[in-house]
Amino acid sequence: MAAITFKYADLKGFGLDADILLKELPRLGIDVDDSTDEDITVDISPNRPDLLDFTGFVRAILNFIGKREPKENAYKINKDPLIEIRTTPAVKEARPFIAGIVAKNVNLTGNNLLYFINFTEKLCDTYGRKRKKFAIGLHNLDVISSPLVYDAARDKEFIPLGMNKKMRFEEIIAKHAKGIEYAYTLKDSKSSKYPYLVDAKNNIMSMIPIINSEFTRVTEQTKNLFVDITGISKTGMDQACRLLACSLIDMGAEVYPCIVSYAAKKETTPILDYKDVKVKITEIQRTLGVPVDQDRMIELANRLGHVAAKYGNSLLVRVAPYRVDVLNEQDVIEDIAIAYGYDRIDPLPVLGAFQGTPDDAVEYANKLGRTMVGLGFTEAMNTYLTNEKVNFENMMRPEDADSTVKVSYSKTENMTMLRTNILHELLQNMSESRSERMPLRLFEIGSVFSVKGGKAIEGRSMAFVSEHSRANFSEIKALTESALKHMRIDSYTVEDAHDSAFIEGRCAAVKVKGRVIGHFGELHPKVLESFGLEEPTVAAELEL
Amino acid sequence: MHEYEIEILKLLKGQKSATPSRLEEQLKLGKDSVVWALENLAKSNAVSITRKSTYGIEISKEGKSYLKQFPEESLVKALGNGSMPLEKIMDKIGLIWAKKNGWIEITGKEAKLLKEGALIADGKKEYATRKLINDLGSAKSDALEKLLLSNKEAVQLLSNRNLIKLKERGEITDVSINKSGLTLLEQETGKGIGQLTREIIKSRKWQTDGLRGYDVNAPTEPEYAARLHPMHEILDKIRNIWISMGFMEVTGPVIESAFWDFDALFVPQDHPAREMQDTYFLSNPKTIDIEDLELLGKMREAHEKGWQNEWRDTISKQALLRTHTTATTMRQLRKFALESSGYEPIKLFSVGKVFRNESIDYKHLAELYQSDGIVIGDGLTLAHLMGILKNYYGALGMDVHMKPAYYPFVEPGLDVYYHDERLGKTIELCGSGIIRKEITNAMGTNKTVLAWGAGAERIGLNLMNVDSLTALYNNNMGWLRNRKEL
Incomplete structure (x- = not known):
């Protein structure tokens, strides 16, 4: 469980007030930790990291109360890669993988930047297992030059975010609060070198996964973003990419891919593909225990953000790229049950073949x-x-x-x-x-x-x-x-x-x-x- | 008047005064009995008693836990160098005392750290209250008496906070009979028979001497009934409800492998709940062999496919104290899959201890009781699961509701909750759902499995009408003797 706080003032912009939220959130399975005049704190369960973001949270509620219609292929990215990242053999031993996302014309004013940073931090804390599995860095796209190099070195120096003088890697690990906190992520590394990201003009952008550089600082006025995702788990990184890219798209940004080149192959990130899940009508009825017809099921699937269509005796459900928790039809059936409303299901008795017996x-x-x-x-x-x-x-x-x-x-x-x-x-x-x-x-x-x-x-x-x-x-x-x-x-x-x-x-x-x-x-x-x-x-x- | 009391008065009549130990010798009675009789006599003003006061002190469980960190200390440490909105401060006890101590001030809706508080937070100054508790705890008789006298107010505060228990014992040193004692003895021995004896009954002496009437309002010492522990009674209540609903009871080991506690429940091998911070892993034995290699292989496949994580058998083999009794019901599910008798649905429940690596306080215990259940069969739905849980909590007199919830091993998942009038808030009672197909398939069954796990403590707190978990597991004789009936 991860707790996250949103301002009512911001939610009101989407027609969401305390009355609606306090009534609908429990029905959606989201626990409300606290609600004051100004803000609401919710507990997000680990299967729905998309709700850790303000944009994703609003998206889910609006879908659920029927004020937003999920569209097919809403999450598309432009074709042309804007950034290339080259990786070196040195970093392969320290923290092998990197992915990148470019977002242009993103609106970070008001609380948008704060929400987005909170989102990345909670993701790194929970899904990213405290930055060990993966970590995320945000940069101002306008100050960096492609190609970037993802490398590792024993010692380099740069000005860490929020400092006014250069610090060496070793110094950051020993003295900087983030260095002390996250040094452990490199403990199991086979290399004694520290991973870092540097741009074409040889400016260090980040000591990974510890701290970014002051020079790529992102502010509320930043228009264009570069996001780096590094780690040891490709699955985790892929999920983080999907979550971040979909949120950026819903914030109104244009998202562009990055090319990552490893010794033997090249990759493009992020990948935003839809997952098609086929679910039998009878299977849904068999799970819920209530008679629901096919048309109603399509509507219910929409409420949880899916795009569904008839497919013989089944539903064909297109699962959006940000729903990283959906493994197969069971997860879709649960969504339909939630949309139907647990409070509307009439309990049934279970008869038994035996009498009860104590041990x-x-x-x-x-x-x-x-x-x-x-x-x-x-x-x-x-x-x-x-x-x-x-x-x-x-x-x-x-x-x-x-x-x-x-x-x-x-x-x-x-x-x-x-x-x-x-x-x-x-x-x-x-x-x-x-x-x-x-x-x-x-x-x-x-x-x-x-x-x-x-x-x-x-x-x-x-x-x-x-x-x-x-x-x-x-x-x-x-x-x-x-x-x-x-x-x-x-x-x-x-x-x-x-x-x-x-x-x-x-x-x-x-x-x-x-x-x-x-x-x-x-x-x-x-x-x-x-x-x-x-x-x-x-x-x-x-x-x- | 009791026979001991009369005997004592008789003895005292012949001597100026006596010590209790002398009376014990003369009457061949135990100290408890003599003291008891003397106290009774003193109450009816038959004897004069000289006492010497001795003081004792006991540091309560809460006091002991506070010695590590007082809530007010946690608060000032959490404040860092600045302030915090009041609504963010969950621990109101810490808030009250930090303010009383002058460590913080409250301006508007914020708590602000003061200089004194900062000294405490940085460990530059020792908290006087801690020192006092420590001193009281180590002081003996005379020193303790002095300490108590010189810190009267502070000691009273500690006692009000239930951090210490003050005990003043007046030990009897000397006793003598007084005028009304002599009169009483006259009355008691003068007319009629007091205590009936075998001889009096046999000889019918009562016909000639008569039977004396007693003062029915005379106080008596309490008699305590030996009883089962309240938590035992609560667990039996829970067990009886499941049995009456047609469930069969099963049990299983508390020392488990990570395989049965986590892997078999589709909890990813790198899930945070599996960390040492939350789970008691064992150093002896360090590992437990997984004998069911077929199941191990299938589970591994399911994990690799579902979570796309690296799987390690060494993680599965870790020995631990089970974190839920679901480990036990999962073993039963596998047993069913291997040797199904064909009768369905199968309804099983288990009540047992589970373990959490916690720092113990009134809200957190390292050992708790859980009640788990599964139903295996065809045609089982979410509606059936709701039916079972409504029925169960209904039998406990609780009106419950259901809402969606997430657990890695179920889909769909649901939580049972109710609104507690006394506490004025919503409380979760039970996590449940339909077991994921990844698990049932690996186990070797194509049946539907409904499953749930519920803490027994909330039921206990409600039935006992207490708020603290430590109170629920109290083994103090005084509490066990005087606790309310369930």
């Missing part, structure tokens, strides 16, 4: 949980994520890093691993409840985790703990035996065991068919101290 393991845990409540234990629900300090150290148990599930990076410093036992979390809960009247009795049933032979294992476990002035071994033994009975485990043995969390000689293991399934006993005073517990505490933890 056996979940039901077992629920039943056991109710038994524990019957024994006077209140249920806790703790996080699976915990840390080594409480899980191991406070419990006086040695850590075995190899068999512990660990996360590689956590924003919360006390969540670094998945718990190997539930007990320590119950003790934390107890320590937060110190002012409460004794006895404190808590239990939890849930997952515990380990790694065996490189594989993660998720086990189920139940822990319960009782704290009060007279808590002792007999109490926890009686409780454990009662729990085992309710778990329908009849044949088990209780043996002396060693677990450093418990007092030596007051800790027992429960064995079922020769395998230890858990321990119970009196917690060691040192453990109690670690968790800040002041009264005797007994506990058990059993595998389920």
